[in-house]
Amino acid sequence: MKIKYDLLKEEKNTSARNGLLCTNHGTYKTPMFMPVGTLANVKMLTPEEVKACNSAIILSNTYHLWLRPGEDIVAKAGGLHKFMNYDGPILTDSGGFQVFSLAKKKDILEEGVKFKNHLNGDSLFLTPELSIQIQNKLDSDIAMSFDECPPFPVTHDYMEQSVDRTLRWAKRGQNVHQNVNQSLFGIVQGGEFKDLRKYSAVETVKMNFDGYSIGGTSVGEDKKTMYEMIDNSVPYLPKNKPRYLMGVGDPIDILEGVTRGIDMFDCVLPTRIARHGNAFTRSGKINLKNAKYKEDFTPIEEECDCYTCSHYTKAYIRHLITSNEALGGRLLSIHNIRFLIKLTEDIREHIEADTLLEYKEEFIKNYTKKQ
RNA sequence: GCGGAUAUGGUGAAGUGGUUAACACGGUGGAUUGUGGUUCCAUUAUUCGUGGGUUCGAUCCCCACUAUUCGUC
Numbered sequence: 001m002k003i004k005y006d007l008l009k010e011e012k013n014t015s016a017r018n019g020l021l022c023t024n025h026g027t028y029k030t031p032m033f034m035p036v037g038t039l040a041n042v043k044m045l046t047p048e049e050v051k052a053c054n055s056a057i058i059l060s061n062t063y064h065l066w067l068r069p070g071e072d073i074v075a076k077a078g079g080l081h082k083f084m085n086y087d088g089p090i091l092t093d094s095g096g097f098q099v100f101s102l103a104k105k106k107d108i109l110e111e112g113v114k115f116k117n118h119l120n121g122d123s124l125f126l127t128p129e130l131s132i133q134i135q136n137k138l139d140s141d142i143a144m145s146f147d148e149c150p151p152f153p154v155t156h157d158y159m160e161q162s163v164d165r166t167l168r169w170a171k172r173g174q175n176v177h178q179n180v181n182q183s184l185f186g187i188v189q190g191g192e193f194k195d196l197r198k199y200s201a202v203e204t205v206k207m208n209f210d211g212y213s214i215g216g217t218s219v220g221e222d223k224k225t226m227y228e229m230i231d232n233s234v235p236y237l238p239k240n241k242p243r244y245l246m247g248v249g250d251p252i253d254i255l256e257g258v259t260r261g262i263d264m265f266d267c268v269l270p271t272r273i274a275r276h277g278n279a280f281t282r283s284g285k286i287n288l289k290n291a292k293y294k295e296d297f298t299p300i301e302e303e304c305d306c307y308t309c310s311h312y313t314k315a316y317i318r319h320l321i322t323s324n325e326a327l328g329g330r331l332l333s334i335h336n337i338r339f340l341i342k343l344t345e346d347i348r349e350h351i352e353a354d355t356l357l358e359y360k361e362e363f364i365k366n367y368t369k370k371q
Numbered sequence: 372g373c374g375g376a377u378a379u380g381g382u383g384a385a386g387u388g389g390u391u392a393a394c395a396c397g398g399u400g401g402a403u404u405g406u407g408g409u410u411c412c413a414u415u416a417u418u419c420g421u422g423g424g425u426u427c428g429a430u431c432c433c434c435a436c437u438a439u440u441c442g443u444c
Contacts, residue, residue: 044408096405218404268406276402
């Protein structure tokens with residue numbers, strides 16, 4: 001069965017909406033934040049720990065799993081869920097972004113992308129068909145179309161060609177998609193160009209995907225430009241399908257995205273900054289490595305309901321991080337994931353109450369206040 | 372007691388008779404948006420054991436002292 005999206009409520013003062021996403025692995029509320037588990041694991045955490053953050057969907061990655069262990073091994077294990085012992089829904093990214101972000105040299109051809117992998121430099125060729133076939137075998141709940149994610153900035157001319165190519169690739173992927181239990185999302189590109197965002201959205205929607213994502217953000221553009229990219233894409237997306245803003249997960253960006261009509265977010269930020277010793281708090285991001293936490297025997301946030309905050313102090317986590325102990329990264333990952341998921345829970349309540357704008361203003365005021 | 376060697380930042384250390392004393396670690400800050408778990412950036416000795424001397428100029432040469440260290444009685 002494919003996913004099913006039910007629009008429950010549209011907020012009065014913004015484009016935000018509450019919905020329900022029904023998957024083969026449970027039904028979940030949107031807007032939602034999806035933790036990233038590139039290599040079939042949310043780094044440092046067990047599935048139980050991720051679920052304890054009240055998470056729903058997690059991400060995994062076609063490109064990385066293709067290289068190792070290989071999609072056939074995952075299929076032999078019984079699919080990604082069994083392989084990694086995760087019974088919640090999984091979304092796989094197509095590998096398009098990795099080609100853009102990891103490959104030093106790449107040749108973007110009509111047929112696909114020729115590049116050298118980041119592990120041993122082997123020459124590889126990834127096509128839209130191959131990406132979808134790999135994802136079919138991985139057996140994720142949601143697969144992504146193979147797209148080109150151009151850097152910022154490129155010329156209008158280049159972006160126009162790229163958008164057309166991504167549309168052709170989307171169609172080709174759709175044509176070979178066979179897994180009836182797997183949904184397929186299309187991706188809107190177009191960079192910062194208003195006309196191309198519209199064109200990309202309108203043409204992608206014509207292909208009737210199970211959901212739509214907005215790609216090509218967080219590639220070096222400023223925040224204002226990123227918000228405009230969303231504004232220039234969302235109006236052309238159907239209301240009865242989920243909308244996914246790829247790769248975005250800064251707390252403020254989530255609020256800005258939700259108020260513009262986004263339902264799903266994913267981001268490596270909570271787990272990556274955790275490994276580097278940083279924690280989200282309501283009054284901004286803090287760096288646990290800072291000397292001022294050496295003797296701070298209070299939790300990261302008194303009011304946080306996560307496992308980390310109910311058991312450990314800043315001084316202890318700082319000690320773990322500065323000693324390069326993996327537990328430090330684990331505890332911070334748990335807190336940061338819970339922080340973003342709690343943010344979406346609060347957002348949903350305020351959508352229900354039509355008070356999202358006030359909440360957003362208050363949140364941003366606290367988050368950006370200098371401590 | 373005698374003989375030798377060495378003294379450079381928090382640590383390990385390079386180095387040169389001439390305006391800014393390598394590099395590494397550590398420290399301190401910052402970054403991180405479809406993953407960089409061991410990443411990236413910035414900053415961190417107005418000063419080369421102490422005192423004298425030579426010199427236009429000494430961390431570098433000379434002397435004394437002190438400390439460390441090795442050998443020896």
